[in-house]
Amino acid sequence: MADLVESNDLTDMRLWLAEHPPYEIADELARMDSHLAIIPFRLLDKDRELEVFEELDPVHQQEILMGLRDGAFRELLEEMDPDDRARLIGEAPAKIATRALAGLSPAERKMTAALLGYPEGSVGRYMTPETVILHRDLTIARALEVVRAKGADAENIYTLPVVDDGRRLAGTVQLGDLVVSEPDTLIKDVVDVFVPRVQASEPAEDAARLMQQANLVALPVVDSEERFVGILTFDDAIELIEAADSEDIARQSGASPVAGHYVAASVLRLARARSVWLLLLIVASTLTVNVMQGFEATLEEVTALALFVPMLTGTGGNVGSQSATAIVRALAVGEVRLRDLPKVAWKESRVGVVLGIMLAAIALLIGSFLVGVDIAVAVAMSVIAICIWAAVIGSTMPLLARRVGVDPAVVSAPLVSTLVDATGLLIYFTIARAVLGI
Template sequence: MSRGTVPELLERNEITELQQWLAEHQPHEIADEIARADELGAVLLFRLLGKDEALTVFEELDPPDQQKVLSGLRDHSFRELVEAMDPDDRVRLLGESPAKFAHRVLAGLSPPERATTAALLGYPEGSVGRFMTPETVTIRQYMTVSQALDRVHDRGADAETVYTLLIVDDQRHFIGTVSLRDLVLGSAGQRVSEFAETDAPRVKATDDAEDAARLMQDANLLDLPVVDSEDRVLGLLTIDDAVDLIEAADSEDIARQAAATPWSGHYMSASVLQLARSRIVWLLLLIVAATLTVNVLQFFESTLEEVTTLALFVPLLIGTGGNAGAQAATASVRALAVGEVRTGDILRVAWRECRVGLTLGLALAAIGMVLGTVFVHVRVAATLAVSLIAVCAWAAMIGASMPLLAKRAGIDPAVISTPLVTTLVDATGLIIYFLVARAFLGL
């Protein structure tokens, strides 16, 4: 058994113990420790791996961590590793690398691999073309099962996946797909056309990669064919890349909803300055937005002076309203991301959330009425109760509508973050509260 954690073993430079730890753990566990380590530690761990295992572990790393490892390797090892990468993984690495590093990667590739990589880099950023694998096996619909399996046997070693086989005509136009399972279970003399899925989903190389990944998720696909504008087969989007795309998109949404700038890389290897930089801009913007609340309080200062007990319930009211708005905004962003709502549903979503807010407000108003009666008197308690109903309905409606409006305007819905919705609802909730107070208390 290894003595101590990996960081401790690295600090003591216990090479034998590190080798033993690496031998006892799976590639994804090793990749996590490499991602956590600094550059020197990451390179040391990687160099202790065997050649075949090193490639497997390398493929488990995210691009920033791959770059960290490659930066510490000598030219021969560097070239050998980038040459062995799948083209789509290589393009993903280059897309997140500085120009100098990208040039070193391209210079270390053989001419065929460089040409394949350059072709994928030619597609727009964020498109399926950047994430697809061109290394596929294509077959003809007139082939027999035996002929198709022979083709898989001959060319499968050079393909990233053979589970989904693409059926094309002589000009590589897409005809359909067939699964390897169907061929293996079929009779040798049967035609491939008998198993072909001619209505299989496909996407264009210029389509949005996240949308394609969501399509795979919805349709339960292992691979998704990618074609050009003339319906010629270019490659496949594989399930592992689809999962990475969805994970990256969800991570970005979570960061934006928390009012932070998305960043890549392992949290434990990020510096304090890097983490602070990802959050400071939004905090500054929210400080500016929070001045709305200050202005509302100043405007209703005379109301507070006449009934000072109203101030007791300001934190409760704006906190409840902010939370209701945040819940609705989170639900709306999530529903948009998975395709459960569209921008055209904005009125239906707003009305639905308004009713949800009213329901929540009625339940909370009962509690507010009791609290208000205990701490002050019935009229202030009634003011609080009515305000809670109105604020919850308003907050839920606004929180759910803002991401949909952002999407329609071409803005990432996640930018309409929870703190931003909360800040807006705080200010407007106070206006509702003081207007209700004036009506109920005759101010």
């Protein structure tokens, strides 16, 4: 596609667009510079234009909108699903957000403003209010009539919310259950009253994880008084989980998340996302230098100890990083909670013992051959102690970070590795001095 755009081959561009599904077109547009991506986008039919636009990330949607005339700008936003539109406007610069809201019809503006009224990152920003709501006292026959009458305007009709007279959520019913039930059966006799629900102010990622855990196609959202306000659909849940996992991966590697497509991101943008954490880590690594200076006399007396510093710091960093990554993942999927901190620390300390003994045996064998038994014993003992310490630090830091309201991924692999490097050297030189009698 990029070659066709650069050669301005409009005929072949139209053919290419007609032969590819919306998600593939969106991926190609996301790879291009914004001033080029707008060219094939304008060649799309009206129906496919919206489908492709909704496949784009908000950052690329904003770039496309900036290249559209007022009429096309308003028409595109008017046709979007309310939750997708609210997400776009919520992340857009003030100039685009103001222009977008001003161009909407009163009904769509009211709906969008209601979603934007929920806290940023809450499930209220991602839910759709366009649903078919059934009253618990309806018959199956009447409920199906309601679905036929209103279903075309709803984003999801497979999971249908059921409410009482006060619009309080009574549960949900599946469309399949309506189809196979007797027409005169009442909705309240087939409703699932145990279906999970979340409040609109709760974190969107937690709601998405709940959907994944409970295998739900849609999750009902209620207000503080249990009144039904919307539904979180599975496609939005998948996007939320993907975004959260991408952010965790970036932070675990010591970088800030970069919105948008990697191919379209500039070198400076990628460098900026990584530089802040690298600067912090290089400052933190000066702890290692200070430790080395503190034991300079020990190194002068037994210079062979310096041979094993890279091995010990590398081993400690790797063990700590493995523990941190495992706990960050367990936190994300709900396998570990804050109250599990003592249990996690105890389990990981024992894992550290097992790993330490395995690695110490190898260190003892190699060290005895290279520098003698005395130093090899000191190194082997240090390996065990460092593995235990690294496993405990790597597993507890993410949990402590969650406790104080910091993203656990921020204090994961790179930071844990840097901290274990410095403290591991303290352990090493302390054990070496005791074993060697320095």
